[in-house]
Structures are given as structure tokens and as C-alpha cells.
Amino acid sequence: MGIVETIGVALRNLWANKLRTALSVLGIVIGVASVITMISAGSSAQKQITSDISALGSNMIMVTPNLKPSGQARSYQQLLTISLADQIRAAAPAVSAVSPVAQMEGRIIAGSSSASAVITGITPAYTRIVSTRVALGRGLVESEVDAAAHSMVLGSEVASDLFGSDDPIGRQVALAVGDRRAVFTVVGVTESKAALFWANADAQAFIPVTTLLYRMSPIKRVSTYFCQAASAQATDVAVAQVERFLASVAGASDAFSVASQAGLIDAIKQVTATMTLLLGTIAGISLVVGGIGIMNTLLTSVAERTREIGVRKSLGACNRDILQQFLTEALVLSMLGGTFGMLLGWLGGAGIARIAGWPVSVDLSSVIAAVSFSTAVGLIFGTYPALQASRMDPVQALRYE
């Protein structure tokens, strides 16, 4: 029997049991849709996170002191000085800029309004490394760091909390950090920037690191050093140079952790890829369940049509014709499910990305994988019922009531 006739017979039989057909197709639809949804949501999230990290700065390397390094117990925290930044830069030729960064919780008061903010002590290099743009006024300058000046650049959120739509440039604000208070002059406001993890630049206020450490804080230690590699290619070399220098200074290799932005992106990519695989696998299980649904439908159909199989055999259908007929039904079911599931999965993936504000990313490979997987499911779960049908003894089948 030709393939066209076989498909025609399959469609007629499936159409005759619309509800049953629809239910078993639904099983595959859900399976395929969830695989595609999960994988595309995962890859959307990955795109978003990596673009967030990229936006954080360019060729950035973060040097963070570890809290409890093993090895020498000597108070390596004494090392966390502002001048270490210059030493790092001098010791690591692949590093083009270093900014010491210190952060404290603080409260800013302007007239009758006040706002709490993360007070970040920086040097002008920071703006470049972390790619912060100034929307109003200007950024901090080197002389203000040298003089530990009371100048302040506000994050956009802090600025609007304090001044609303008024121009904050040149205004005096009071800053309270712990029990210390001082008056600062607002010199600039940063451009709004998407938050990443804990670091919401919009909710910060930037002052010279010298001012923060010497005037506002009892603890005179830098919390992080932000470095910039001379180029993207130089990042790995820069990381190695910084690590070597810090290990020699601290006398222990694990006193600091040195992480590059590229390394961070790689790590995040790995994590999200693992998550995506996990979600995709869980969704894949539902596809297998859908396959069992197809098998169940076909087994019922084979049992119901025992007599029909007998009649067809008596008219000259050979085992292969019958096998082909039921296998075609399985394939039609699973491919219908695959097609609808693909559409639904695409909508689902796009929907999740839209709700979460991620870039829409429906992977073509995930679509191909899900559809070919569903076809394979149809073949695998259709084979047993189809074999059962094809091997029926025509005499027994004809007697079946």
C-alpha cells in the first residue's frame, strides 16, 4: 500500500476518534511545549544575565579579599589600603586602571527629605572601569580624591528621592555614616543603569574613597579593588599578574580572589546552561509521558480494530502493511503534537521572556530537538502496538467480536 493511502487511512481513523486523538496529541503538545519553553526561557535568562554583566563595565577584574584565608594568619587586612591600588597597577602591566572601592551604608539628608543609600568610595578610574555615565554635572576628579573633598555624585534614584525634579547640582546635603556626619556638595548625578544582583548603581552615592575612609569611617579598609585590563585579550594575563602580585604581598595565594568579568560571564553561562539542561530534562520527562499516552491510545485502537485487522489481512494486507498503518498513526499523532507543541512552546518562551523583561530567545536548535524527539517518541512508543497489530493471526482476528 502506498504512503499516501496509508496516511489517508491513518487520518480517517484518528478523525473517527477525535477526543482520544486530541487527548494523546495534547500529551505530546505539553511535552514539546514545555521543553521548548524551558530551554528558551533558560537561554533568554542567560542572554539577559550576560548582557547585564557586560554592561557592568569593560574588561573588568574584581579583586576581593577573602575573609579567612588559610596559611599565614598575619593580619593581611592591613594590606587593604588605598595605595595598594597603585601598587597593583604598577605590578601588573596588563592592567590599565585600578580603583579602590569601599562601601558603607549611609543616610543622606537634603532639607526635609532624606534617603538611605550605599555610600561608595571611589577614585575617578572607577567611572571608566564600571562604565558609569554622568547624566548631570560632572564625575569626581583626581584632585578631590587627593584632598579628600566633600563632593558627592548621586545615583539617579537617590537624586530623585532627595530632590524630585529639582536640579541637585551644587546643593548641600548632609551625610550620616554610623555616628559620623558631614556636609557634602552634590557635583553630579549618574545615568540610570540596570541593577545586577546586589549592585544597583542607582541607589548609591559616590564620594572620593579617601573622604569615605579617612573622614566618615572608623574602619580604614578598602573592600574591593576594581581593575581594568588593557584589552579583552589581555584579561587572562592581567588576572595572572594581579594574582601573582597579591600572593607575594599577602604571603598566601588564597588571600584574595581575582575574578574577571569574562570569567564571571563564563561561570554564569555554565550555571544557566546547567539549569537549562535540568529544566529541559524535566520537561523531557513529560514528553515521555506523552509517548506513553500515544502507546495507550494505539493499544486501545489495535484492540478495538482487531476485526478490521483480520479483514484487511484476509483481503491481502501483509504484516508490513498493518505495521506501517499503525506506525503511521503513531507518527501522525506525535508530529501533530510536535507542531502544536512547538507553537505553544514558542509562545510560552516568548511570554516568560516578556514578563521577566529578558530578550526573547527561542533557540532553533531547541525547536528541532523537541520536534525530532517527539517524532522519535512516536516511533518508539508506536512500534510495540504496531507490531502487536501486524502479528495478529488473521483467523483469530476475524473471529473477534
Added chain:
Amino acid sequence: MINIESITKVYSMGSVEVRALDGVSFDISDGDYVSIMGPSGSGKSTLMHIVGCLDRPSSGTYRLHGEDVSKLDDTELAHIRNRRIGFVFQQFNLLPRETVLGNVELPLMYAGVSGKERRRIAEEALARVGLADRMHHRPAEISGGQKQRVAIARALVNSPSLILADEPTGNLDSTTGGEILAILDSLNAEGCTIVLVTHDRSVAERARRIVHLRDGSVERIEQLGVELSTEGGPQLDGHS
């Protein structure tokens, strides 16, 4: 053309062996019209399945046109059923989801005949049994007699040399049954070999010979007409 020699068919029901056929032998020549009669359990269904190549004998040989078909595999048997044998069943056995035309096209489909040709042959066969105007109906929409005519048309399409009718009038009233038997008569008149299985003496008498089965063996073969005439009607009347 049909040579059946010492055919046995043994079924094992658990530990008990049932001999459904126990050394059956007879010949049927081309163009013959033979009835197989016997009480239920005599083995007539089993014999019919073997003659129809739906089943294989446990021992003995069955030659169809000189070819020993008792040892053929499933696919070869399917091929013989398709090309050389036409079945007419008591239950009609039409596929309910297919139209009348679709049912008649089935054997042609399995023979690999292309769509247009298939339709032409099927239409011809339906016209032959007087159902040209019912082609696009479903089996549920036509009467029992019409269903059996469709079944005969379906049995005819591949121009088989043997038509096997298993109680073809069993589900029909006597008038309709008579019409069906008349069609079989005329097919036989055209040279088609017919084997008719029945337990009804008056139906069996349409044939030239009756093979009487009892307990899996041929009890006797009854000759019904002296002349091998194609005008069966008056002759049979004389014997009833």
C-alpha cells in the same frame, strides 16, 4: 486446481490436543462449485481457513494451481489471498469508516494498483453487483443484502480464481439470500470457482458437489448434478 491431500489441523488447548481436521482429501477443479457442509465442530471453518490461505495445515499438502501453499510464509500467503482468493463472509466484514467504494478498493490498494485505475475497477465491480448508485455511502447506510453485494464486489476486484463464501446468506432473509446466491451462480457461470461453506442444505444445493464433513474428516462427497451445466436452476430443483 485445488488439491487437498491428507490435511490435518491440530490445536493444542493446554495439554489437550484437538484434531480439528483429521486427514481431509479432495480436489476441486477450475470452475467448479462446491459446498462444504457439516454440523458445528465438524471442522468446516478450519477447512475454509486453510483453503482460503488464512491458516496453514499441521500436516498434509494443499496445492493451489499446482503450487504447494501449505509451507508458505505470512507474506506469501497474504499475496495469494490478495490475488487469487476472494472472501465473502457471513458478517459482511465491511470496514465501517470507509465508503462502499473505499471498501471495494481495499484489495486493489494492497495489490498496489494506482488511484485512478483502482477507482475504475472498483466502480466496475460495484456496477456488476448493481450498486453503482451506492458508491459513496457508508456501510451503515445500506441494507444487509446490499452489504453482502459490496462484499462480493470487493471479493471480485482482483479477479480471483477462487471465491470462498462462508455462510454468505446466514445474516439475510431468504429473498435477499436468494439474490446473493444468484450472483454467486452467475459468477460461477463466468468460470469462477466457488467454495461455499454452509450448514443450510438448500443453500448447499446450489453447488455441483457437497463435501460432507464430520468430526474433522470427509464423511462423503455428494454429487448433485449429472450434467456440468451452467444452467444450474432447474437441475437443482430436481434434486431438492
